[in-house]
Amino acid sequence: MTEAGTMYIPTLEDMLEARRRIAPYVHRTPVLTSRILNELTGAQLFFKCENLQKAGAFKARGASNAVFGLLDEQAVRGVATHSSGNHGSCLSYAAGRRGVPCTVVMPRTAPQAKKDAVRGYGGRVVECEPSLSSREAVFAEVVAETGAEFVHPYNDPRVIAGQATCSAELIEQVDELDAVVAPIGGGGMVSGTCLTLSNLAPKVRIYAAEPEQADDVYRSFKAGHIIADDAPNTVADGLKVPLKDLTWHFVRNHVTDIQTASEQEIVDAMKLIWKRLKIVMEPSSAVPFAAILKNPTTFAGRRVGVIITGGNVDLDNLPWN
Structure with a gap:
């Protein structure tokens, strides 16, 4: 890079x-x-x-690259992200394939189908209000609690x-x-x-x-x-x-x-x-x-x-x- x-x-x-x-x-x-x-x-x-x-969704590509690029000592703590849906479900998919935990902070207004997809791949959903400020505040709490590797949805x-x-x-x-x-x-x-x-x-x-x-x-x-x-x-x-x-x-x-x-x-x-x-x-x-x-x-x-x-x-x- x-x-x-x-x-x-x-x-x-x-x-x-x-x-x-x-x-x-x-x-x-x-x-x-x-x-x-x-x-x-x-x-x-x-x-x-x-x-x-x-x-x-295309986000399976980036999520898989991030998850399978982690060192074992990083992966054992799992991964976490905030997402309106597709990145969260794709990260849960990739984490599931590697056998590590995944937590996703999602707006409470996100489509139910996308929340169900995260859970269907074995991820944990933590809801927040539908604003950037709420999303980032709740996510900070999740990372402090889990020590998980942050995989940003795009940045x-x-x-x-x-x-x-x-x-x-x-x-x-x-x-x-x-x-x-x-x-x-x-x-x-x-x-x-x-x-x-x-x-x-x-x-x-x-x-x-x-x-x-x-x-x-x-x-x-x-x-x-x-x-x-x-x-x-x-x-x-x-x-x-x-x-x-x-x-x-x-x-x-x-x-x-x-x-x-x-x-x-x-x-x-x-x-x-x-x-x-x-x-x-x-x-x-x-x-x-x-x-x-x-x-x-x-x-x-x-x-x-x-x-x-x-x-x-x-x-x-x-x-x-």
Whole structure:
């Protein structure tokens, strides 16, 4: 890893090592296409289906890299994190595969399906209020109690190196991409995408997409410094967290643009993908496609990778019902 100030920036070598480390524990996920969606957008879209990943989300990559990279004396105390859902369930999955305990601090408003997933993989859920300040305060208590290794959901070099393996697969599966679009909350997937593409496919433009009602990354990008919301409200529950210093490094240095979508645009895009691709994906995963629909001139005539980040949705509480 290279050092920038007090941060350690993961390198291409870290991604390659992560890929070797996590290979037994994650899927090489498929890429789907749709003639109808191509005609609708005027672009050639290639959907990288991380909703079909282990534990139902791309975060199995970063979590597995962090857990299986621990020394035995670290792992015995277990791991802990705070998460709105997918990182928590993925960390529980990875911890379970290694046979170590996992505690996840989750907002009480997190989807029940995601709380159940954490518990289903053997993790312990500790609830907090749906704000960043409450999340961090409760988490501090958990770490003091357990001594567990903190695996941050996104602002962690081990996690970013793991997430970077997704785009490494994508550029092997699809030749000559012009752009990649991924959803952004804290920026773990986008940072991993930046890490891989800036080294292996530097001509590919990287776009991040986020909800209008949680547009702190968009405002940060325009302002040139991090602007954080404490408790944004959006149907895309996985994108409510703010940037941190490490993910901001990748965003400001490698992302071409940040695009936003309204709540209705996100729900409509999600429904359209369910209908045309016949796959289950969550609202956060629909934000990139919503942004493509909203900005057709940016993507028309181009070969575009679209990362569908997760499929852990509460089937009893779909957003169009």
